[in-house]
Amino acid sequence: MENIKTSVELKEAIKLLELEHTYKGQLLKEQLLLVHESLKPANLIKSVISDVTSSPYLVDNLLGATVGLASGYLTRVVTVGSTGNAFKKLLGTILQFGVTNVVAQHTDTIKSIGQFIYQHFLKGENRNT
Structure with missing residues (x-):
């Protein structure tokens, strides 16, 4: 980052960091939902069966x-x-x-x-x- 010299630049930097934080938080939530979905017993069984049948x-x-x-x-x-x-x-x-x-x-x-x-x-x- 650049050196911040004025209060306006500080406010803009804070807004950018807040947007980045919001974006990364949303990505983290989506990833957590995917992990939760993949760890359900039915999906684990499907995954194991597909791995077994696809491995010659x-x-x-x-x-x-x-x-x-x-x-x-x-x-x-x-x-x-x-x-x-x-x-x-x-x-x-x-x-x-x-x-x-x-x-x-x-x-x-x-x-x-x-x-x-x-x-x-x-x-x-x-x-x-």
Whole structure:
């Protein structure tokens, strides 16, 4: 700011500062309303859902974890069945965790193998018929 030398300049400077204060106060109120609106539970849920659905990495990770859990469970059901043997149940649980971890960590490799098998073997059979 410039040096104020007269009372008229002082009054003008005060008016300018008051206008600036009013403007910044209005901006602050609008920002506060936006923050209040965004922190409502419904808007938080919408935001999380849109973030989850728009993130390809998260969707891939979630899909990989789901496939891993399902394949681990199926492995346990197939190996253990409805046996009452405690050792077999323990072995089935360990096998389930192992299969779940391997499948969840290597989803891209498993997907590539599946695509290879489909393209070279299954798709080839459809062309011959």
